[in-house]
Amino acid sequence: MIETKNLEFSYNHGKENEFRVLKGLNFSVKKGSFTVILGHNGSGKSTLAKHFNAILLPCGGSCFVEGLDTKDPSLLWEIRKRVGMVFQNPDNQIVATVVEEDVAFGPENLGVKSEEIRKRVDNALKAVGMYEYRKSAPHHLSGGQKQRVAIAGIIAMEPEYIVLDEPTAMLDPVGRKEVIKTITNLNKTMGITIVLITHYMDEAVGADRVVVMDGGEIIMDGTPREVFRQVKALKDTGLDVxxxxxxxxxxxxxxxxxxxxxxxxxxxxxxxxxxxxxxxxxxxxxx
Amino acid sequence: MIKITNLNYVYSAGGPFEKAALVDINLNIEKGRFVGIIGHTGSGKSTLVQVICGLLKPTSGQVLIDGKNIYEDKNKKELRYKVGLVFQYPEHQLFEETVYKDIAFGPKNMNLDEEEIKRRVLYAAKVVGLKERHLEKSPFDLSGGQKRRAAIAGVIAMKPEILLLDEPTAGLDPKGRDEILREIKELHKKENLTVILISHSMEDIAKLADTVIVMNKGKVHMMGSPKEIFAKANELRQIGLNAPSISELCQKLRDDGMPLPPNIITVQDAAEEILKLLGKL
Known part of the structure; x- marks a missing residue:
């Protein structure tokens, strides 16, 4: 479980231009679940997600990953091993010139043994349907394919949680479908816990749980059916159904x-x- | 009016990575149209708008704007002011110290006097919904949505007669997306501006455009009104596109024997027609 307790966060904390984003948020993600976080730009959803693998640290309150406090620097590697993140722009996340080398980057940094890396890379690429492209150059791939390689790079680290921050925002409809299918499959067959941030309402339809954020707070939380039936309330916060x-x-x-x-x-x-x-x-x- | 005849564009012609991006395109776009271009990635849509705005010189064929060839040297300057292009993620091109200076960059290069430049900056800022207090800020202190607006304003300030937009709302939230599109639509109506909009959102195209061009493999696959185009849901699916989900629904209801008209493309129209059939209107 990932859990936040009275989580507070401000950008420029303690400075004149301090900007409070999260004001005492209590939130948890159950293991094995598929949670979608919705909210307009500036609602605090990315800020929250970046606490889940200690990219951001709380200014007040705490965030725990499987009971590990993200504020404790000695636990950083343990936390990052458990929670992987995928971002919006696939081009910013790819570091190597060959697909399989890129996927190997994460486990290499974790000090995994070579034979084990080989196994993990192959499995990860198969899991996202990119195994046949393992020798390709990433810049020859489509956006959706690159994003799936980025996800494979995370899977190779064998995380328990994957947090995806608008992974489909820069993709065309075909690429979007590929990525969502991949994510859903990881959740259903490998049991990886998914937290997906998106602006596309149709991507939220298949989730177990939809959370809507506004002004740094959670204003709706329920199954997709429970949330989307509140058409007017969603439209009032600037979202779609x-x-x-x-x-x-x-x-x-x-x-x-x-x-x-x-x-x-x-x-x-x-x-x-x-x-x-x-x-x-x-x-x-x-x- | 834009007249395109026998247009071909080949990337890296003669090299090992030669790729024909546009193949025998013939198009007429009348003044004052709102044209939506759809097509999956690699279908040639972005190449097409870059050829129209004079950034890529066609390998063969012609682009005439108001009867003049845009690639003839003597016409270049005049025609490039007529056509404005908003790239994908245009906020990456913001560079000035203030938003005001950034929007003023285009008009300044047109050698307009300070008065006129100021008038245009204020006008463009208003069109995209930026407040005067934003103008003295650094563009890098704006939010994502505001940056996007500032970048679009920079093109509008040049008062083009033809505005090309390559996925202007990618990555924005639904509210920001709707606002920017509404502003473009208003500008289109008020100034009789010709707008050519590339989008992956069939819903947005259905709401805004009066003409839709469907690109596939570098060719114009279909062209027509949104109602005509989205009625061909099956054909669109074959080339990796979808009709708006509301059109898909209405098509299925027709298959089930409900006598709905064949070309419903917006939620409002669908609701109205269904209510009629249920005797609620």
């Missing part, structure tokens, strides 16, 4: 008795057809 959820919301506003927690096109199709068939059957009775 999936198009089909919005459609159902408008239909409800206009007196149609349709579920308010519809998330996917197929669910929505089923609901509307049910209502439509009922309606036309009624119409025929009166004829």
């Amino acid at each position: 999936p198009q089909v959820t919005e459609l159902c919301y408008i239909l409800r506003q206009n007196g149609v008795d349709i579920r308010d927690d519809v998330l996917t096109v197929d669910e929505c199709r089923e609901e509307i057809i049910k209502i439509y068939n009922k309606h036309s059957a009624k119409g025929q009775k009166y004829d």
Whole structure:
């Protein structure tokens, strides 16, 4: 479990231009779960995520990874081994000129033995579907492929948690799908705990839990269905809902008795057809 | 008006990495249009806008703007002021000490007088929703969304007649994205500006554009109104694109026997049509 207790954080702490971002946040991520954090720019979501592997340290309160206090410098390696991070721009995360060397970079730095590295690199590349590109040069890959290599580099360190900060923001729709499929697969088959920060609401639909942040605080927390049904509240904080959820919301506003927690096109199709068939059957009775 | 005839562009022509990025493009874009360009990565969309704005010289073929060839030396200067390009992640190009100076950079190079420069900077800042207090700040002290606005303002201050935008909202949150797109749409209407917008968001294209160009493998695969284009969901899927999910839904409802019109592309239209069928309107 990752847990924050009364976590406070300010940029420029103690200086004149101090900017408070997190104001006593209590939050936890259960092992094995898939959590999505939503929130507009400046809501504090990246700041929170950077506490999970001690890139940022609390100004007040604490952050624990499996009980390890991130403020204790002697635990830094233990924490970073457990929690890997993937960032927005794949080009900033790739260090080597050959894919498999890039993936080996992490375990090498952890002092893993050569044969073990070989095994881990191959497995990691297979896990993200990039094994056949192991000898390629990263700059010849597409954005989605590069991002999957970056994720493989994290997997090779065998972390228990992977925190991804808008990993799809710079990708095209095909690349986005590849990356989300990869992440979902790591969670479901390898049991790696995922924390995904995103602006794309459709990427949140498959998560176990959606957390919405605003002004450094958590304002909603629940399953995707529980959160997305609050269409108006989400729009008020500057976020979106999936198009089909919005459609159902408008239909409800206009007196149609349709579920308010519809998330996917197929669910929505089923609901509307049910209502439509009922309606036309009624119409025929009166004829 | 932009007239493109038999345009070809080849990267590293003659070299080992030769790659044809644009193949036999023929296009007419009338003045005052709002054109959306879609296509997956590598389909040639960015190359196309860079050719239109005079950054890449076509390997063969012609680009005429208001009847003049943009690659003839005598036309270059005049035509480049007519066409403004906002690159992907334009905030990486901010460099001046203040936001004001950064926005003023383009107009200054056009040899305008100080009065006019000032007028244009204030105008452009207003268009993108930057406040006057932002203008004296360093661009590097702005938030991500504000930086993006400052960079776009720098192009708008040159008062182009044709504005090209390459994924202007990539990486922004939904609110920032909607605001910037609304501002561009307003500018388009008010100034009769021709806008060419590259986007991966079919939802945004459906809301904004009056014409959609679909690029695939360096060719214009389809061109038409958003309603015409997004009605072809299957064809789009074959080339790695999607129609907006609302169009997909309406298509499936039609397959199930609901008599919806074939070309619904926005949530509002879908809601209206469904409510009609349910007798609620």
